[in-house]
Amino acid sequence: MTLVRALVVRKPLGAIGAAIVLILLAVALFADHLAPQHFNETSLLDALQPPSRAHWFGTDELGRDLYSRILYGAQISMTVGLAATAIAVLLGAAIGVVSGYFGQRLDLALQRVVDAWLAFPGLVMVIVLLVLLGPGLGSVILALGISQAFPQSRIIRGATLVVREHAFIEASRAGGASHGRILLRHVLPNIVAPIIVSASTYVSFVILIEAAVSFLGYGVPPPRPSWGGMLSATGRSYMVRAPWLSFFPGLALTLAIFAFNVLGDALRDLLDPRLRAA
Amino acid sequence: MATYLARRLVLMVPTLLVVSVMVFVIMRLLPGDVVNLMFQDLGYAQSLAEMRAKLGLDLPFYQQYGRWLGNVLRGNLGESLWTQRSVLSVLAERLPVTLELGLFSLAFAVVYGAVTGVAAAVTQDRWPDTTLRSLAMMFLSLPSFWLGTLAIVVPSIWLGWSPSLQLVPFADSPRENLIQFALPAAILGSHLGAPIMRMTRAMMLEVLRHDYVRTAHAKGLAPAPVLLKHALRNAIIPSVTIVGVQTSQAIAGSIVMETLFQLPGMGSLLVEALAHRDFPMFQSLVLFLALFVMAVNLLVDMTYFAIDPRTRAQVG
Numbered sequence: 001m002t003l004v005r006a007l008v009v010r011k012p013l014g015a016i017g018a019a020i021v022l023i024l025l026a027v028a029l030f031a032d033h034l035a036p037q038h039f040n041e042t043s044l045l046d047a048l049q050p051p052s053r054a055h056w057f058g059t060d061e062l063g064r065d066l067y068s069r070i071l072y073g074a075q076i077s078m079t080v081g082l083a084a085t086a087i088a089v090l091l092g093a094a095i096g097v098v099s100g101y102f103g104q105r106l107d108l109a110l111q112r113v114v115d116a117w118l119a120f121p122g123l124v125m126v127i128v129l130l131v132l133l134g135p136g137l138g139s140v141i142l143a144l145g146i147s148q149a150f151p152q153s154r155i156i157r158g159a160t161l162v163v164r165e166h167a168f169i170e171a172s173r174a175g176g177a178s179h180g181r182i183l184l185r186h187v188l189p190n191i192v193a194p195i196i197v198s199a200s201t202y203v204s205f206v207i208l209i210e211a212a213v214s215f216l217g218y219g220v221p222p223p224r225p226s227w228g229g230m231l232s233a234t235g236r237s238y239m240v241r242a243p244w245l246s247f248f249p250g251l252a253l254t255l256a257i258f259a260f261n262v263l264g265d266a267l268r269d270l271l272d273p274r275l276r277a278a
Numbered sequence: 279m280a281t282y283l284a285r286r287l288v289l290m291v292p293t294l295l296v297v298s299v300m301v302f303v304i305m306r307l308l309p310g311d312v313v314n315l316m317f318q319d320l321g322y323a324q325s326l327a328e329m330r331a332k333l334g335l336d337l338p339f340y341q342q343y344g345r346w347l348g349n350v351l352r353g354n355l356g357e358s359l360w361t362q363r364s365v366l367s368v369l370a371e372r373l374p375v376t377l378e379l380g381l382f383s384l385a386f387a388v389v390y391g392a393v394t395g396v397a398a399a400v401t402q403d404r405w406p407d408t409t410l411r412s413l414a415m416m417f418l419s420l421p422s423f424w425l426g427t428l429a430i431v432v433p434s435i436w437l438g439w440s441p442s443l444q445l446v447p448f449a450d451s452p453r454e455n456l457i458q459f460a461l462p463a464a465i466l467g468s469h470l471g472a473p474i475m476r477m478t479r480a481m482m483l484e485v486l487r488h489d490y491v492r493t494a495h496a497k498g499l500a501p502a503p504v505l506l507k508h509a510l511r512n513a514i515i516p517s518v519t520i521v522g523v524q525t526s527q528a529i530a531g532s533i534v535m536e537t538l539f540q541l542p543g544m545g546s547l548l549v550e551a552l553a554h555r556d557f558p559m560f561q562s563l564v565l566f567l568a569l570f571v572m573a574v575n576l577l578v579d580m581t582y583f584a585i586d587p588r589t590r591a592q593v594g
Contacts, residue, residue: 123530250424
């Protein structure tokens with residue numbers, strides 16, 4: 001509760017971000033009730049209509065209501081953003097903690113794998129994973145989660161290296177505690193802050209990358225509407241005749257990324273004053 | 279410092295080996311058989327088996343890998359399965375486009391980030407600061423492919439003009455070429471520059487509070503040298519680190535920008551090679567890019583020594 005109050009009082013912009021995030025989550029959850037039409041309800045007679053009272057954001061080349069499709073699009077962006085970040089954080093924490101805590105050869109070996117992964121052009125790696133896993137929402141989540149786990153693990157390894165040197169770790173080891181117990185009871189609780197802070201900045205990044213791969217044609221397959229996907233093929237081929245097709249999905253995307261960005265900034269400032277920087 | 283450089287170079291070897299194994303294995307795991315696809319499309323052999331043998335894909339995996347790696351080490355990046363052209367010559371053709379786009383974008387990002395970062399720090403909490411920070415947040419949140427789409431659509435609707443979507447080589451017309459790259463580079467650069475701006479501002483605020491800055495001001499030095507020589511030099515290292523990280527983001531960004539502005543660079547080449555399951559092409563390209571990213575990161579770390587003499591002492 002105190003965090004919510006601190007957010008509203010000390011970080012009004014962050015609070016606005018939080019409000020937008022909540023609205024987007026609600027839209028994603030209740031898209032079925034909020035959208036005037038189903039996302040795939042076609043009506044060729046109404047194709048490429050400009051925004052009007054009947055179709056607030058206009059219609060696409062199959063006569064589907066763009067406003068409805070954008071509301072449904074929130075489902076993909078929110079699901080991918082949150083679920084992929086969760087995977088990245090869990091996997092990244094596992095790799096980072098093990099590498100940082102055990103150190104020595106294991107660390108050296110694991111860090112070469114992380115180095116190799118980070119040297120890959122990131123977007124290409126996501127696309128390769130998507131081809132490997134096959135099309136679908138689950139694949140998108142998994143591919144983004146795995147690819148973001150490695151940069152995340154670097155941050156967590158760094159934090160673990162600092163914690164490892166504390167006297168209380170040595171004390172519990174001397175007291176006969178097992179590695180598993182030390183990791184779970186002593187190391188993890190002390191690195192929760194950097195984990196949350198870095199996770200909050202990942203959500204917007206993941207949403208952006210999902211849109212980018214959808215834009216390139218590797219995202220969640222049609223007819224499911226994804227904001228990035230709407231900007232790709234259809235948006236581009238009808239760009240000049242029907243500019244609303246490329247305008248509204250991009251606006252929705254920008255709003256979501258903006259909301260998570262300012263919320264992430266605010267959370268970082270509130271949770272970790274030492275990291276108050278970029 | 280020499281030992282540090284040597285250590286870093288030695289560590290690059292296992293990393294590159296891991297990259298090569300990773301990309302080799304992953305390519306073989308992908309669904310879709312290139313020989314089947316090629317047999318249907320090109321059919322320059324009597325049977326699938328013959329085709330496979332011609333391409334050297336009948337050998338066990340470890341032999342294929344050994345052969346590829348051996349060739350790469352001798353400087354032979356292989357041939358495209360599809361076009362039979364050498365990867366090196368295709369690379370020589372496509373690399374300049376991506377390099378031009380990437381360098382332009384990064385240069386834009388660094389200049390924009392450093393200048394507005396310093397300007398915002400100096401005017402902390404006043405209107406220029408607020409404006410520049412909002413602008414950076416906006417650039418950070420705007421997907422570059424959307425901004426690019428709008429940059430193509432909007433002028434064509436209102437002005438009847440749209441950016442050229444046909445590559446003009448620099449040799450043909452330097453002016454046209456630079457104009458063509460300016461728009462995608464500015465779009466990509468504004469996105470890449472926003473974190474640099476935020477980091478520069480934060481670090482400048484930190485440094486400007488120090489006593490030696492106050493002393494410099496007190497002894498009557500002009501504000502500009504104090505800002506640039508005393509403060510910025512001590513504040514810039516984290517921003518330089520960000521530039522290193524952004525090299526690989528610039529590559530990702532150029533894939534998207536090349537698709538949007540139809541520039542025939544490395545990004546579109548990678549996506550094509552992947553779609554065609556062109557093993558040698560894709561593997562060698564990824565290995566090349568990995569080496570490039572690692573080299574840039576090493577270069578970034580080396581610039582620390584130039585900027586901050588204290589770091590030289592730390593590594594011995």
